[in-house]
Amino acid sequence: MRLKDKVCIITGGGSGIGRATSLLFADEGARLVVADKHGAKAQTVASECSGKELVALLALALKTCQRVPSGATRPVSGGG
Secondary structure, three states: OOOOOOEEEEEOOOOHHHHHHHHHHHHOOOEEEEEEOOHHHHHHHHHHOOOOOEEEEEEOOHHHOOOOOHHHHOOOOOOO
16 A cells, blocks of 8 residues: 555546556555546546545546646745
8 A cells, every 4th residue: 555645636537547547546545536538437437446535536628728827836835
């Protein structure tokens, strides 16, 4: 359980490598956020992780996201 008590955000978690990563991380004890632009696929993967801890399930249309301002990439504090 190498990822116990860790929260992992898996984008593209509904299929392919993202799906495999979600299942692997769940088996390793991670708390998951499964994000995919196809909500039904993300839901299927989330149900495959049943018995594991799922933090959130997100259906995202990533193509509609705006660019992150350059200042947002800097840490808020020196601690992280």
